[in-house]
Structure formats: C-alpha cells, structure tokens
Amino acid sequence: MTRVTVYSTQNCPYCRMAKAFLDKYAVPYESLDVGADIEAAKKMIELSGQRGVPVIVVDDEVIVGFDAQRLTELFGETATDERYDVLIVGAGPAGLTAAVYCGRKMLNTIIISENIGGQALESWAIENYMGYRMVTGEDLMKKFEEQVRNLNLRLELDRITTITREGSLFVGKTASGAEVRAKAVILTQGNRPRKLGVANEEQYLGRGLSICSTCDGPLYKGKKVAVVGGGNSALQTAIEMSELAASVDLIVRSTIRADPVYVKKLEEKKNITVHTGSHVTALEGEKFLSAVTIENESGTVQKLELDGVFIEIGWLPNTDMVADLVNLNGKKEIIVDINGKTGTPGIFAAGDVTNVKSKQIIIASGDGAKAALEAYWYLLSEWKE
Known part of the structure; x- marks a missing residue:
C-alpha cells in the first residue's frame, strides 16, 4: 500500500488543498504540522531540503509544494476530451464568481486551475470585503468554493498550458x-509573484526565501x-x-505605498525595522539563506544576518499562453472593455490578469x-457552429 505523508502548517492554504485533493481520491495519508512539531519540521527539511510547505512524501518520492500535475498523475483523473459551453x-475570486454566474445561466462549464482561491489565498486578513469585518483569504475563498461546488459545474485542479x-x-x-474544447473562454488566471532579480534567487526558494508567509511563516x-516590499x-x-x-526588517525600495491603516499598525510594532530607499543586492548562505545585502539610495551597503526573507514586491500577469490570442498592454495585461470583452470574439477576461487598474478581490469578483x-x-x- 502506498504510504503518503503531508508536511504542512495550520494556516497554509496550499497544504489544505493538497489534503483535499488526497481526500477527493480517497488516498490515506499522515498529516504532520511542522509549525507545531519541531521534530517533524527537522524531518521535512532533511527529506526535502526545503524550509517551506507543503511537502508531500509518497513512498520514496518527495513532492515539493502543491503539485497538482504530479498528484493527478499518481492518484487522480485527467479531464476527459469533452466539449463545454465555457472554459474558465x-x-x-474572478474565476469562481464567473463560474457561479455561468452555472445560474445553465451553461455547461469547466473550471481549470492550479489552485482554488488564487492570490487571495495568501492574504492574512481581508478587512474590505463587504459582509465581513475581517476574514482570512483562505476562509473567504472557501465560501466561494462552496457556492461553486453546489452547482452542476466541473472544477479540475490542473494547469492550462496553451489555448x-x-x-x-x-x-x-x-x-x-x-x-478541453469550449465555445467560449473566460480568462481569470491572475498573476505570478515578481522576483527580486538577484543572483542565486532560485537556489534559495524554499530554503529561506519564501513567497507565501501564510504557508511558511510558522517555520520562523x-x-x-x-x-521585501512597500505595499x-x-x-x-x-x-x-x-x-x-x-x-522583522522591512526593506522598501522607495517609500511605503500602503493604506494608512497598515502604516498605523506598522508604527505600533516595536520589533520591525524599516529600511526605506533600499533594495536587496545579494543573497548569502550555504544550504539555507543566512544573510542579505541591501543598498540604499546614497550607496551605503548593509549586511543583514537573517533566517528568512519573504518577497512581497508585486505580481506579473500570467498571459504567456494567450499572448497570440488576445491584445495585451505594455504590462502584459489582457486589455478588456468595461464588460470583460477582449479583442477576440468568444474570449473574455476578468480579475488581476486584466488591465483593470484597481486589483481588489471585490472588483475581481464583480468583473468575473x-x-x-x-x-x-x-x-x-x-x-x-
């Protein structure tokens, strides 16, 4: 019998998604919380060389992150070659809302995504979505998903590579x-994290360098x-x-550009040091990241001894796969009109992947x-036809 172990943290949305995938296909597994169990954390790092979650061990194979493609190959079923009214x-937020409206119009719809929740999953606290004084990104997206699951729609964890x-x-x-064949397509694939652009960055990802604080934060x-970032x-x-x-050292390239409510909270914290007008020039460490070098606007260089760095410097649109199908602006965002139409009949788009100026969950939902x-x-x- 296949032995599966999932190393996770309590608030990691991708960890829960991995477990939900295994539950869906009735795959038994052992779940270890590396945020609370030091020995489990040590074992995970020993097996994977990673200081990030989830890590899934299937017999002797170590899978780093929620790799929907690999898990589907091992345990799942790929979407069959079917014809749909709409492919989302x-x-x-945009894709799930679009799915609800397609379902209400009785359209035969399939949603394909690498994860459920998108960028919103990584929000610690959302305080500007109507109906909630405060809600985590994961909890809000669970509500979205529940509503979609109640409709006669197909939701597949996979990745569209070409259209x-x-x-x-x-x-x-x-x-x-x-x-998957469809009469119409709604593009809501969102963004991917922007990189620092320094040497050895890939080497340290998961080894002290993280793009998901809700996932990896408990390990620190x-x-x-x-x-790194100022928004x-x-x-x-x-x-x-x-x-x-x-x-916590907050490294801001220029000036802080965040909402006043966050600036006020930041000023109340005694263990946060802010470095404005500074950027990361180098990463150091043997197996794991142990220091970063920063340089300010006057050319002063400073080395910070650290255990981990979280990158929050913005996002880039996931539009490579549709660059030949739709019109993009200079930022590689999909150009849409006020109703979500692209320049290509039958292709629509919504959310952060578009040229809509304000990137907010509530706006993405409405546009979906x-x-x-x-x-x-x-x-x-x-x-x-």
Missing part, C-alpha cells in the same frame, strides 16, 4: 495531457526575518510576522460576473 481558466482555436471552438491543453517562530501585502506580512518572529454574463450573451446571439 483560473479559480480565484488555440479549432474552427468554432477553443481548445485548451493541460499540463496533465488533457484537451523566534527567528530573524525580512520582508499593502508587504506591510501586512511584516505585521503578521512580527507576532511570530524575533525581529460581468465576463460570465457577456459570455452568455455571446453564446446566445453570436456563436455559430
């Missing part, structure tokens, strides 16, 4: 090898960490990490609804 790419046109249909190919209890996400991460870590309604009207009045 991505399952963040092409085949006559009157669009064909989406996935990382697991499936082909009582340690020295830094957060809302960076300040929110610094504030939350100040409750776990011994000290508009894109779904436009897709419905397109199928009703324009689409032809």
